[in-house]
Amino acid sequence: MAGTAASRGREVRRRLVQAARDLVPERGWTAVSTRTVAERAGVAPGLVHYHFSSLQALLAEAAVGALRDMVGGAGMLVQRAGTPGELVDLLTAEVERYTGTDPASLLAVETYLAATRDPDLRRQLTAVLDEFRARLADRLREHGVPDPDATAAVLAAVIDGVLLHRALTPLPAGTVAPVLRRIVERGQQG
Known part of the structure; x- marks a missing residue:
């Protein structure tokens, strides 16, 4: 019986997280309420606070998890790159998947904006960015790009900015890849 209750609890939590991931891009971070998340998940509103300490905690878990998945996919691309130029090409091609108005793009924008007002969310989002920058810097270092940490930070910021502008x-x-390729390839030449 406990296994059944535990699996039902995991399923409710999963549905709440998915509902939050869907609602933030649709309505905006501040327009999502406990009631709307519960309705979308098909559960009673009290279950939101049973499974999460607050609505903000639910929204943060949903958004940061989604962004971690997005960044994780880009991180795998980074590992495939045989040269710094190829790394840039793979990252910029990945951005082409997003229109700027698709749910993933809107979720990213809403999360960044909410993080400016929520120190805990800012800390969580910064951790995701730091992990990506570290993976990117490690790969740049392997390719002999000078100052790989600063280069990774700038590349990540440019990719974020391109996504925002889309x-x-x-x-x-x-348009973007040749400019970024010149930055990483010139750095290699010295």
């Missing part, structure tokens, strides 16, 4: 004025990978 909702307004898309910058195609064919």
Whole structure:
């Protein structure tokens, strides 16, 4: 019986997280309520606070988890790159998957904005970014790119900025990649 109750609890928690992931891009971070999450998940509103310390904790877990998944996919691309130029090409091609108005892009934008007002969310989001930057810097270091930590930080910021701009004025990978390739390849030449 305990296994059944535990599995039901895990399923409710999973549905709440998925509902939050869906609602933040649809309505905006501040317009998501306990009631709307519960309704979307098909559970009673009291279960939100049974499974999470607060609505903000649920939203943070949902958003940070989704962003961790996005960054994890990009991190795997980084490992495949045979050269710094190929690394840039793979990252910029990955951004092409996002329109700037798709749910994943909107979730990222909403989460960044919410993190400016929530120190705990900021800490969690910063940890995700730091992990990605570290993976990127390690790969740049392996390829002999000078100052790989600073280069990784700038590349990550540019990729984020390109994603942000896509909702307004898309910058195609064919425009972004050559500029970034010049940065990482010139650095190698000295």
